[in-house]
Amino acid sequence: MALAERLRISPGVPLLLAAFVWLASPLLLGAILSAAVCHELGHWLVLRRVGGRIQRLHITVFGAEMQVDDRRISYGGELLTAAAGPVSNLLLAAAMGLLGRWWEPLYLFAGAQLVLGAFNLLPALPLDGGRILWLALAWLTEPYTAQRVLSAVSLAVSLALLLGGGWFIWRQGGSPFLLVGAVGLTGWNLREIKLAKGG
Template sequence: MWRSTEFRLEPGFFLLLALAAALGALDVLPVLLAAAACHEAAHLAVLGWFHVPVERVALTAAGVEIRAPIQTRLSYPQEIAAVAAGPACNLLLALVSARGPGWYLFAGANFLLGAFNLLPVLTLDGGRICYLLVSWLWEPVTADRLCRTLSAVTAWALLLLLGGLLLLTGQGLLLLLGAAGLLAGCRRG
């Protein structure tokens, strides 16, 4: 299964490194990347459990990305499990690793990554879980409409919140740009 998987390093990844360096956040970037790697590894593990072939694993400007073909062979609960595995892994790691002072950074990064991914925005795991759940419990058309609305509302709310904070405190432009990117991503999708 792994022989057909393409492992790729995209140039955008180096932009991410450069941004981290410019922000002086090179000490948190490895921790975040590690958390992202655990996240993706959990996805891969569950996908592997269900014998789903993985098309591509890439280091991109967004961190670590997995591309797998459309899940036509998985049932709803199975696919929900595969998608939820990522954030669940992060949250579990956060709980388990918050033992000593040296681990707070790792635990915090994991928690924030997991919680962020659970936001009901279409491009994130949370939005996907939402769509799958509603599709399963009702049907895909309703799910599509409901989740698109929820996704847009969440993304706009985040954007407005961060914009307000930027105006108030003069800080957090980067976070705002990230939220804008999120909104753009879910509009395109």
């Protein structure tokens, strides 16, 4: 399969990178990109370990969406794969935070790892936390119920993040990137609910 067929990059990714270059420092951009790479490597390493293979990779503003081959992976294997990205970020955040005493820029890299790991654990699709919640619910009940519960939780989390992020920026100022992420999450979840209803 050709590289162009296996790798697809959303048009929003270059725009997001350009916004980071314009609004933030090159060091911050490096910290965020390195956290994203470590996150996806965590997923990939565990996916390989549980017997999965990536057929296609779609890079979006929310990260990378991996299309796995048709091999059957257990709920446990999928759950481990979904958790591996955020867990790798959190472990690296702790390690870099400790090493920051000797080289101060590592605190920035630790912060990027921490924010990306924690954000991805939110129980909202298309984040890893949403996938983890769906897998746990599907294992305890069945996929249809899991999807209905997750849709409601996911929309509630994205709306809370949108309102909370807007309030925080209005009261405290600061970077709009959290708000941009919240808008994207809310839009994604509203679109998924509309598609599920056949609209």
